[in-house]
Amino acid sequence: MDASELERVQSQYASVQLADGANVNAMATIGSIRGSAQNIQTQIGNLEQDSFSGDSGLNSEVSVLNKINAAGVLTLRTLQDSNKLLASLLEQQTILAKQQRETTTNTINADIARQASLSQNMTQVSGTLTNSLQNFRMP
Secondary structure, three states: OOHHHHHHHHHHHHHHHHHHHHHHHHHHHHHHHHHHHHHHHHHHHHHHHHHOOOOHHHOOHHHHHHHHHHHHHHHHHHHHHHHHHHHHHHHHHHHHHHHHHHHHHHHHHHHHHHHHHHHHHHHHHHHHHHHHHHOOOOO
């Protein structure tokens, strides 16, 4: 394997390793979000129930402020989960762009190599053809 071919194979293997890492990260993110989904849903339900409660203890100034803070924390958690998903999508897109670039580069390099060897091959074929025609004898 020559140096350029070795470099190409190493680059493709690196892409596979990047994709594997991004897939593990994406699955962990999805698992984490799904794992906490029920707990967050329960917290939202409790917050909603407390907000509409007629109990004066749940409607005091301090209780209302606590509910506002709890709602803010739930919003931040949801935004954090969304950002994790967006980061995973960006990783996947970056890897796809790298793989597409490698494919395009390999195609261009193959075309350059084909063009470079074309004149040499044509010279060899025409030289052999000329020699064959000159040495051809009818039986």
